[in-house]
Amino acid sequence: MPTAVFRRLCLATGLCAVATLASAETWPSADWATAIAPASPAVAALETYAFAPRDDESRKGVRTDALLVIRDGQVIYERYAGPTTARTPHLAWSMSKSLLAATLGVAYGEGRFKLSDSVAQYYPAFAAHPQIKLGHLFNWASGLDWQEDYELAPLKSSVVAMLYTRGRSDMPAFVASHQGEAAPGTRFRYSSGDTNVLSAALHGMLGDAAYANYPWTALFEPLGISSATWETDASGNFVASSYAYLIARDLARVGLLMQRDGRWGERQLLPKAWVEFNRTPFAAYQPIAGEAVPGGQWWLNLPVAGAAKPWPDAPAETFAALGHWGQALYVLPAEKLVIVRYADDRDHSYQHNALLQLALAAFAPEVAQ
Template sequence: MCKGLSLFLLLISFTVHAEPWPDEQWPTGQMITDTEALESYAFAARDDTTRQGIRTDALLIIRDGQIIYERYAGPTTAQTPHLTWSISKSLMATVLGVAYGEGLFKLEDPAARFYTPLAQHPKIKVADLLHWASGIDWQEDYEYAPLKSSVVAMLYTRGHRDMAAFTADHPTYAEPGQAFRYSSGDSNLLAAALKTIVGPRYADYPWTALLEPLGIRHAVWETDASGTFVASSYAYLTARDLARVGLLMARDGRWKDRQLLPRDWVAFNLEPFAGYKAHQDEAVPGGQWWLNRPADGAAAPWPDAPPDTFAALGHWGQALYVIPGEKLVIVRYADDRDGSYRHNELLKRVLKAVRP
């Protein structure tokens, strides 16, 4: 081997191993002290009788692989696996990325190849499900409009025993891959497809493929009665464990000296869906992740955050924000019921607190 190549490989090795990585515990950096503006927003007093106002259960800030801020409230502690709600969708996408790296499927594969009830929707591709663009007619209304809500019926009433089958039985409203419509059903179809993709390893696969390599030991992920992971909603992780997933994505799918996720998978996750029309949601959809990118001529969703910011988001204010250019990973757990919380406001205050 030539000397130049040897030196190059040595420098790569040094760079990888010089980065801070969590082992059993996270390393701690210089803690931020200018937190008054941040905490006055995140931990403002709230009327818990009426559930009006912002309620943050956990706020954790990681910079360059080290904890620089951490605070918990209410019953939540550093050891509490918190319900992540729709952050589970991004987590399933990350699990699927490991299977993709094993060569077990392609983005352009028909989803019906891996989940036979989708034979009635033969044009849907795996990529379409990842983009929430299956074309399946789905109403993602919550407790405010439960009678017409597909997701309430899936999680709690007639669809709860087999959520993917319930979703597949819906009619279509558009050609697959042509239009974005946020759908917890699409995410649960991905979880059902994973059963065929990985076969008998399915029950353990999220742990052996992703969670254990990241050092996550106490995650809980509920299944429905058919044994399918509820990828839309029911993963529970501590804030510190969820931050490991954020660090993996921030570092382009690499964990220490292992490329756990293929780089092209991460790039797909973070590419805006071409069929998205602005003003349909607070952020721009990628592959089961949310992006702070302009779309359809509109401004960036979170104007006070850098354009490379992306996030996994969940009901009632759950959030995992990643800002690669600032080397930041932020986890927020919450119980926001009145809709007053704003992602941009928290991100603006975090950035002000961490910047010199």
């Protein structure tokens, strides 16, 4: 095409500007590009909070194992502590739920299910609960009688029984044995059981052979993730509630995928509508002060029903994958930030808002310019 014609086409359509923007984006290949932020009082304040003197005997206080910050597709900060290194796959705990949501997002884009489908359509063991839809499970709104307590009430805890005692051989079947307590879709109750039933539904969609490799073929391999391990129960279902392991840099790839609305390079790996669903608050949620707002197996910072933002010093668009003992993957779209935190917090000293406030002071784009 002659240069003059090409320029006129650019001016007429704006497509050249889009192409230039896309080509300027930084994406990790085998490894991440780095542009480490210089030392500053703001970075020092962040480290003072995140990496306080570590008490491994009492396990009290803020106990960060890894802190990794990505800005605009580049590593700008990275530090490890305790037994964790850059090559240590760390237990994600309930961040695994958001990894399952991303995996199911690929299946959604392939046309394998609709949110309005009955769970029992894909997981026949759920036939006693015909009114529960897949969308209800994504919002932790199955209505099943479930108790998610851990250390505080282990003898009454549904999740402890599922993971460690009578439910551990077939976790989705254990969840299916619970009675309904509320109409599906009318009440939020956080439930690792809901997530593990989603895992079983994916199993039913795919069959044994494809399911065993699907998180890798659908999500991990396209993102260049090489460190992932995902445990299964004795029946071959991924323990999607709890038991994925990744190095921090690999988890950050999922964050960058979500920060860029499901796009990885030139490929729309997750439908944009799926990411929007992940970031949409559950309609029937009644806010709890200081608690993140449930979306589609992700956690949101949006003010809902007249309540304040859960993390007041972070942008409202901030969303996160969160896990037991302080695990967090924060995504801040407008600031082009992805923050991975692995941890071993045991006494609730750690506060999401505190770390986000300090990280924004140190690394927000306007600070760096």
